[in-house]
Amino acid sequence: MYPLLFHIGRIAIPTYGACTALALLAALAVSVREARQRGLPSQKVWNLGLIAILVTLLGGRLLLVATHLAAFRAHPFWVLGLASPAGGWIGVGGAVLGIAAAVLYALAEGLPLLRTADAAAPAFALAFAINRIGAFFGGIDWGRRTHLPWGVTYRSILAYLWYRVPLGVRLHPVQLYDAACSLLILALLLWMLRSRRHVHNGEVAGAWLFLYGLCRFFVEFFRGDLAGPVMFSHVFTLAQVLSLLAVIVGGILWLQRKPRTETVMQPVA
Numbered sequence: 001m002y003p004l005l006f007h008i009g010r011i012a013i014p015t016y017g018a019c020t021a022l023a024l025l026a027a028l029a030v031s032v033r034e035a036r037q038r039g040l041p042s043q044k045v046w047n048l049g050l051i052a053i054l055v056t057l058l059g060g061r062l063l064l065v066a067t068h069l070a071a072f073r074a075h076p077f078w079v080l081g082l083a084s085p086a087g088g089w090i091g092v093g094g095a096v097l098g099i100a101a102a103v104l105y106a107l108a109e110g111l112p113l114l115r116t117a118d119a120a121a122p123a124f125a126l127a128f129a130i131n132r133i134g135a136f137f138g139g140i141d142w143g144r145r146t147h148l149p150w151g152v153t154y155r156s157i158l159a160y161l162w163y164r165v166p167l168g169v170r171l172h173p174v175q176l177y178d179a180a181c182s183l184l185i186l187a188l189l190l191w192m193l194r195s196r197r198h199v200h201n202g203e204v205a206g207a208w209l210f211l212y213g214l215c216r217f218f219v220e221f222f223r224g225d226l227a228g229p230v231m232f233s234h235v236f237t238l239a240q241v242l243s244l245l246a247v248i249v250g251g252i253l254w255l256q257r258k259p260r261t262e263t264v265m266q267p268v269a
Contacts, residue, residue: 125208
């Protein structure tokens with residue numbers, strides 16, 4: 001595919017990195033728009049999103065440095081992003097730190113957690129879809145071998161060097177499976193927010209957690225980059241365990257029928 005978007009001199013801009021940046025910007029824009037629709041202060045929601053993103057990125061980088069301290073002492077410039085995380089748990093750890101920082105900020109600013117989460121849910125769905133499309137073009141998180149007619153074959157040497165994707169063999173476009181799930185979920189969430197008169201606080205966020213967790217659990221079976229795969233407790237991957245947790249939490253939020261205690265407010269600038 002196209003792992004390199006473009007380069008300026010010796011500076012290379014990877015397609016996956018560019019799509020990830022676009023996904024984050026799109027998520028911020030959508031979350032602010034949904035915040036206005038739900039009567040939340042858009043500036044505070046914007047700040048919350050920035051805090052979550054920065055803490056996630058910085059936290060993941062610090063975890064990477066802490067677990068590979070000797071390598072970073074020998075190559076200090078790797079801290080700027082020239083090295084990729086070796087384990088998925090580092091990304092998860094960064095995300096946990098980002099979520100914790102966002103929750104603390106929301107509590108400090110008096111933002112209602114469930115209603116804020118509802119505003120952020122469509123943003124997450126859109127961001128995940130864009131990110132997975134970038135992963136497909138770059139070759140990261142590639143799929144298992146397949147003989148199905150819609151399989152994809154990578155031939156770029158950069159895709160192999162950067163992400164170790166097998167070249168010249170037909171693979172499941174697992175990233176597009178994931179992106180399609182997120183786009184369908186996004187359509188459902190927007191329908192819930194626009195068409196239904198009574199959407200309970202936390203219901204939209206719960207729907208996203210439940211549906212995406214369910215989709216991601218099954219999509220993981222088509223992943224080929226897990227090398228074996230590396231299993232969690234010899235049964236599921238770490239991503240599948242987290243997906244099951246998301247299904248449980250999302251189901252609790254989605255299926256609750258507690259009447260709304262807050263009236264719909266006029267959009268706030």
